[in-house]
Amino acid sequence: MKTDFRVFVDSDVVISSLLSKTGAAYLLIHSTRVISILSQYSVLEIKSVCERLKINIKQANAIISNCQQMTISPSLKNVRTQYKDYTLDINDAHIIVGAVAAKVTFLATYNMRHYKTEKIKRDFGITILTPAVFLQYMRSK
Amino acid sequence: MLNTKMYTPEQVADMLQLSKNTIYDLIDRGEIVAKKIGRVYRVPRSSIEYVFTGLDQDLLKAEDIDKQNIFIVVQALTRVRKSL
Secondary structure, X not given: OOOOEEEEEOHHHHHHHHHOOOOHHHHHHOOOOEEEEEEHHHHHHHHHHHHHHOOOHHHHHHHHHHOEEEOOOOOHHHHHHHOHHXXXXXXXXXXXXXXXXXXXXXXXXXXXXXXXXXXHHHHHOOEEEOHXXXXXXXXXX | OOOOOEEOHHHHXXXXXXXXXXXXXXXXXXXXXXXXXXXXXXXXXXXXXXHHHOOOHHHHHHHHHHHHHHHHHHHHHHHHHHHO
């Protein structure tokens, strides 16, 4: 049995996995080698986006329940203040906090441009990758 | 019709910085899919997509599928994050 990879997944990856069963996000989320991690804020926004985009909430709940869920202690306001230097949009800061709190080394996202990837790698040792690049990395392991 | 770029094993060896023998070995083992034409091999671009994109061909396709929807996903997510 090969190693399991713990990956904090950005909400755009979870939502993408709900929109296509042949996309890289779906492959990542459903990989038996990957433990996908979400925070309570991720869950909240995933459900809200599903409502907006009219995505079946039952399917979303099924994916969410298969993910490892963790709780970020600070309030969203504090998170945004403390981690504002790691993102271009402070509203994305909770994803970085989640990845740090989960003690992962990988964060999967389609929102690469909004994160200061070099600074995040340097300060927290977290590598930010798209789902396909992460899957490619897994193939080498 | 003739859009599929093909490479010789020598060209592939050069691109991957491997020896010609290693490339023939990889072709023999099926790790690089090549077409034998007479006595020579030709390697289609799809077999070595990784060289150009950093991704295997199937993963590149899978990522492209997600990219078709990513604009609406990011747009909706940005709005939701603002309202949290």
